[in-house]
Amino acid sequence: MLKVRNFKKKYHQHEVLKGIDIEVNQGDVVALLGPSGSGKTTFLRGLAFLTPGDSGVITFDDQKINIESATPSDIKKLRRKMGFVFQNFNLFANKTAIQNVEEGLIIGHKVSKPEAKRRATEALKKVGLQQYANHYPSQLSGGQAQRVGIARAAALNPEIILLDEPTSALDPELVADVLQVIKHLADEGKTMIVVTHEMAFARDVADKVVFMDKGLVVEQNEPTSFFDDPKSPRLKEFLSRISAVNVADNSFEYEKAVQK
Amino acid sequence: MPPFSFKFFLSVFGQVLPYLPVTLLIIILSIIFSSLLGVIIARGQLGSSKVWRTVSQGYVFVLRSTPPIVLLFLVFYGLPKLLLLSLNININDWQKSIFVIIALSLLFASNLAEVFKSAYLSVNTGQREAALMVGLSEWQAFYRITLPQAIVVALPNFANTVAALIKDAALAYVIGLLDMMGAGDNLISRNFGHHSLETYLALAIIYWILFVIIEQSAKYLEKYLGKGHTIASKSAEVVA
Amino acid sequence: MNILFLIQTFWAAVRAIPVTVLITSASVLIGLPLGFLLAWIKIRKIRILYPLAVVYTSLMRATPMVLLILLFYSTLPSFLNVIMNQKLHWHIKVFDTNPVIYAIIVFSLIAIANLSEVFRSAILTIDPGQKEAALMVGLSPIQAYYRIIIPQALVSAIPNIGNLTLNILKGTSLAFMMTVQEVTAVAKTAASYTYNYTEAYIDIFIIYFILGTLLQIIFRYLERYLSRHKLRVKAV
Numbered sequence: 001m002l003k004v005r006n007f008k009k010k011y012h013q014h015e016v017l018k019g020i021d022i023e024v025n026q027g028d029v030v031a032l033l034g035p036s037g038s039g040k041t042t043f044l045r046g047l048a049f050l051t052p053g054d055s056g057v058i059t060f061d062d063q064k065i066n067i068e069s070a071t072p073s074d075i076k077k078l079r080r081k082m083g084f085v086f087q088n089f090n091l092f093a094n095k096t097a098i099q100n101v102e103e104g105l106i107i108g109h110k111v112s113k114p115e116a117k118r119r120a121t122e123a124l125k126k127v128g129l130q131q132y133a134n135h136y137p138s139q140l141s142g143g144q145a146q147r148v149g150i151a152r153a154a155a156l157n158p159e160i161i162l163l164d165e166p167t168s169a170l171d172p173e174l175v176a177d178v179l180q181v182i183k184h185l186a187d188e189g190k191t192m193i194v195v196t197h198e199m200a201f202a203r204d205v206a207d208k209v210v211f212m213d214k215g216l217v218v219e220q221n222e223p224t225s226f227f228d229d230p231k232s233p234r235l236k237e238f239l240s241r242i243s244a245v246n247v248a249d250n251s252f253e254y255e256k257a258v259q260k
Numbered sequence: 261m262p263p264f265s266f267k268f269f270l271s272v273f274g275q276v277l278p279y280l281p282v283t284l285l286i287i288i289l290s291i292i293f294s295s296l297l298g299v300i301i302a303r304g305q306l307g308s309s310k311v312w313r314t315v316s317q318g319y320v321f322v323l324r325s326t327p328p329i330v331l332l333f334l335v336f337y338g339l340p341k342l343l344l345l346s347l348n349i350n351i352n353d354w355q356k357s358i359f360v361i362i363a364l365s366l367l368f369a370s371n372l373a374e375v376f377k378s379a380y381l382s383v384n385t386g387q388r389e390a391a392l393m394v395g396l397s398e399w400q401a402f403y404r405i406t407l408p409q410a411i412v413v414a415l416p417n418f419a420n421t422v423a424a425l426i427k428d429a430a431l432a433y434v435i436g437l438l439d440m441m442g443a444g445d446n447l448i449s450r451n452f453g454h455h456s457l458e459t460y461l462a463l464a465i466i467y468w469i470l471f472v473i474i475e476q477s478a479k480y481l482e483k484y485l486g487k488g489h490t491i492a493s494k495s496a497e498v499v500a
Numbered sequence: 501m502n503i504l505f506l507i508q509t510f511w512a513a514v515r516a517i518p519v520t521v522l523i524t525s526a527s528v529l530i531g532l533p534l535g536f537l538l539a540w541i542k543i544r545k546i547r548i549l550y551p552l553a554v555v556y557t558s559l560m561r562a563t564p565m566v567l568l569i570l571l572f573y574s575t576l577p578s579f580l581n582v583i584m585n586q587k588l589h590w591h592i593k594v595f596d597t598n599p600v601i602y603a604i605i606v607f608s609l610i611a612i613a614n615l616s617e618v619f620r621s622a623i624l625t626i627d628p629g630q631k632e633a634a635l636m637v638g639l640s641p642i643q644a645y646y647r648i649i650i651p652q653a654l655v656s657a658i659p660n661i662g663n664l665t666l667n668i669l670k671g672t673s674l675a676f677m678m679t680v681q682e683v684t685a686v687a688k689t690a691a692s693y694t695y696n697y698t699e700a701y702i703d704i705f706i707i708y709f710i711l712g713t714l715l716q717i718i719f720r721y722l723e724r725y726l727s728r729h730k731l732r733v734k735a736v
Contacts, residue, residue: 048636050632050635050636076640079635079636079638080638082636083636083637084632084633084636086629086632086633088629090627090629090630090632090633091633092630092633092634092648093630093652094648094651094652094655095648103634103637103639103647103648104636104637104638104639107638107639107643107647108637108638108639108643109638136728152633152637153636153637156637156638321713322709324666324712324716325666325669325670325708325709325711325712325713325715325716326670326705326708326709326712327670327671327673327674327684327704327708328670329566329673329674329684330673330684330701330704330705330708331705333697333701334698334701334702334705337697337698337701338698338701338702341501341698423561423562426564427562427563427564427565428564429564430564430566430567431564431566434566441564441566441567456570456571456574456575457571457574457575460567460570460571460574461571463567464559464562464563464567464568464571467562467563467564467567468558468559468562468563470562471558471561471562471563472558472562
C-alpha cells in the first residue's frame with residue numbers, strides 16, 4: 001500500500017535521513033523505534049510533507065510522488081489518505097473537542113454538518129470522551145487531549161494514520177489510556193505507523209518493528225524476533241541500554257491498558 | 261501648493277540640525293530623571309508598604325490615560341501657579357526646556373516603572389533564593405544575580421519606551437521651545453507657510469534615523485548582554 | 501483657581517467627546533483590516549510589496565505623531581485637490597471638507613502601521629503545529645489561516661490592540677492642529693479668552709482620564725470574553 005524509497009533529508013550540513021526504505025501493507029501496524037536524534041520523527045513528518053524531504057519516492061496505492069517535484073495538489077491528494085497524530089496534540093485551541101473533530105470533516109472533507117456531528121460524536125465515544133465534547137483543549141488533561149487528537153485523525157477515516165510519539169508528552173499515569181485507544185484502532189485493522197518509545201506496546205501491537213539509527217533503517221522484523229533475537233550490534237546495544245526499570249515501567253502502564 | 265523643491269528640502273537639514281543638541285539634551289535628561297522616578301515607583305508597587313503601593317499604582321494608572329500634550333501644558337501653566345500659590349516660589353522665569361523635561365519625566369516614569377516591574381518579576385524567584393543559599397546577602401543577590409538578568413529582559417521594552425519618549429519630545433515646540441521642531445516651524449513661518457512639505461519631510465527623516473539608531477543599538481545590546489541565555493535555546497532546533 | 505470656569509469649560513469639553521470618540525474608533529476600525537493585510541504582506545514576504553510595507557511601518561512608527569499630523573494636514577488637502585479636481589475633474593470642494601475626515605485619515609495611517617506589527621507578532625506566536633494539524637485534516641492553507649490561526653491571534657492581540665487604541669485616543673488631543681473641534685480644542689479655545697489655561701487643561705486631563713479608564717475596562721472585558729477557551733478549568 002505505502003512504499004518509500006531512498007528518502008533523504010538534510011538540515012543545514014547535517015544529513016538527518018540518509019536514504020530510508022520502508023514498506024507498509026494494508027492493515028499493518030508499523031512501530032518505528034530508535035534513539036532520539038535517529039530521524040524517526042523527521043521521517044514521519046516528511047511522509048506527510050510537514051517538513052518535506054529533499055529527495056526520494058513515495059508510492060501510495062496508485063499515486064507515485066517524486067519528492068523533489070511534488071506539487072501542492074500531489075501533497076493535498078496524499079494528505080487526504082493520511083491522518084496525523086502529533087506528539088504535543090496540536091488541538092485547535094479555539095475550538096472545543098467536538099469542533100476539533102468536526103473541523104476536518106466539514107471544511108476539509110465537505111461532509112454535511114449533521115453527518116459530521118454524528119461521526120464526530122461517534123469518534124469521541126470510541127476514545128471514551130463523549131462527555132468532554134464541549135470542553136476546550138485547555139480544559140483537557142494531556143491524555144484526554146491526545147485521545148481527542150486520535151479521534152480527530154480517525155474520524156476522517158484515512159487509509160493510514162501516522163502517530164508521532166503520541167504518548168511521550170504525557171505524564172506516565174496517562175499513557176495507558178492513550179495506548180489502549182491506539183490498540184483499539186489496530187484491532188479494527190487500521191493501518192498505522194507509530195513512532196514510539198513504548199517497547200511493550202510495540203511488541204504486542206505492532207506487526208512489524210523498524211529500528212532506525214543515525215538516519216538509516218538498521219533492522220526490521222516482526223516483533224518477537226526483533227526483541228528476542230536482534231541481529232545488528234547497534235540494535236543489541238539499543239535494547240540493552242533501555243534499562244530494565246524502563247521496560248518494566250512501560251510494560252506496567254501497558255498491561256494496565258490491556259486489562260481495561 | 262508650490263512644487264516640491266529638492267534644493268529646499270536639502271537646505272532644511274542645515275537649518276534644523278544645529279538644534280539637534282537641544283533635542284538630544286532634553287531626551288537624555290528626561291530619560292535619566294524618568295528612570296530614577298520609574299525605579300522609585302516600581303519599588304513602591306512591589307514593596308510591602310500598602311500606602312506606597314496604592315500611591316504608585318494610582319500614579320501609573322492615571323498617567324496611562326494622560327495625553328503628553330495635556331501633561332506638558334499642565335506643567336507649563338499649572339506648575340508655576342501651584343508653586344507660587346502654595347510655597348510662594350516664582351518659577352515663571354525658568355527656561356522652557358525645564359518644563360519639558362519635568363513633563364516628560366513625569367509621563368515616562370510611569371511607563372518605565374511598568375517596564376522595570378515586569379522585568380524584575382520575570383526573573384525567577386528561585387534565582388534569588390539560590391543566591392541567598394550560597395551565602396550572598398540580599399543586596400548582593402539583587403545586584404549580582406537578579407539585576408543583570410532583569411536588565412536583559414527589560415532592554416527591548418526600555419528601548420521602545422525611549423523611542424516613544426523621543427517622539428513625544430517633539431511636542432516641546434508647542435510651548436515655544438526652540439528645538440529641531442521649533443526651528444522647522446520658524447523656517448515655515450519665514451517662508452509664509454510654503455515649503456512645509458519639504459520641512460516636515462526632512463524632520464521626519466531625522467526622527468526616523470534617531471529611531472533606527474535606538475532600535476539597532478538595543479538589538480545589539482540585547483545580543484551582547486544576552487549571551488548567557490540564548491545559546492542553549494538556539495541549538496535545540498535541529499533535534500529531530 | 502477659577503472654579504466656575506473649571507466647571508463650565510468641563511461641560512463644554514464633554515460635549516466634544518463624541519468627536520474624540522469618533523476619530524478614535526473610526527481610525528482603529530479602519531486600521532484593523534488594513535493592518536491585518538499589511539501584517540500578512542510582511543509575514544508572507546510578498547514580492548515588491550514587502551519592502552514597501554517594511555519602510556512604511558518603520559516610518560510611521562518612528563515619526564512623532566505631531567509631525568505626521570502637520571505633514572499630512574499641510575499636504576493632504578492640496579494633494580487631494582490636485583488629484584480629484586485637476587486630474588479627475590470631480591469638482592469636490594476638498595478645502596471645505598470637514599477636518600474630522602483628515603484626522604481620521606491621519607490616525608488610520610498611524611493605526612494601520614502599528615496594528616500590522618501587533619498582528620504580525622500575534623500570528624507568529626501561534627504554534628506552527630496548529631497550522632500543521634489543520635493541513636492534516638484537509639484544510640487549505642487559507643482555510644487554516646482564517647479558521648484556526650486568525651481567531652487565536654486576535655485573542656492574543658487584544659491587549660495590544662487596547663494599548664494602541666489608548667494611544668490613538670491620547671493622540672486625538674493633537675487633532676486641534678487640524679482645526680478639529682475635539683475635547684482639547686474646545687477647552688483651549690475657552691481658555692484663550694480668559695487665560696485660564698490651567699483650569700482648561702485640568703478639564704481635559706479629567707476627561708481623558710475618564711475616557712482612558714472606560715477604554716481599558718472595555719478591552720479587559722473583551723479579552724476575558726474572547727479568551728474563554730483559554731480559561732483553565734481544573735481538568736477532571
